[in-house]
Amino acid sequence: MSSYFYGHLKSDVLASRMCGCYFCFRVFAKEEVRDYGLDRYDQETYAICPYCDIDAVVGDVIGTHVLTTEWQQERHATSFGFGGASSDEAEDSGCEV
Numbered sequence: 001m002s003s004y005f006y007g008h009l010k011s012d013v014l015a016s017r018m019c020g021c022y023f024c025f026r027v028f029a030k031e032e033v034r035d036y037g038l039d040r041y042d043q044e045t046y047a048i049c050p051y052c053d054i055d056a057v058v059g060d061v062i063g064t065h066v067l068t069t070e071w072q073q074e075r076h077a078t079s080f081g082f083g084g085a086s087s088d089e090a091e092d093s094g095c096e097v
């Protein structure tokens with residue numbers, strides 16, 4: 001919800017060849033995307049994953065790295081908070097010399 005980044009929008013997905021979902025980690029052709037979510041202005045924006053119904057689809061228009069499991073897992077952790085990586089950042093800001 002809070003993450004609104006390049007590659008995520010309908011126009012980005014339409015400009016891509018392949019898409020990846022960082023919720024269920026699938027990779028599929030953009031033609032498989034059937035639904036787009038609405039933003040607060042009721043405009044179609046986010047691509048909805050045809051497999052898990054989550055708006056976690058990113059198009060490869062920003063780079064094919066988004067199709068890799070490694071990137072998807074990192075993105076998943078950032079967006080859904082299952083990674084528990086935040087403690088790392090807090091430590092970094094305090095102890096830098």
Ligand SMILES: [Zn+2]
Nearest residue numbers: 021024049052
């Ligand atoms: Zn999915």
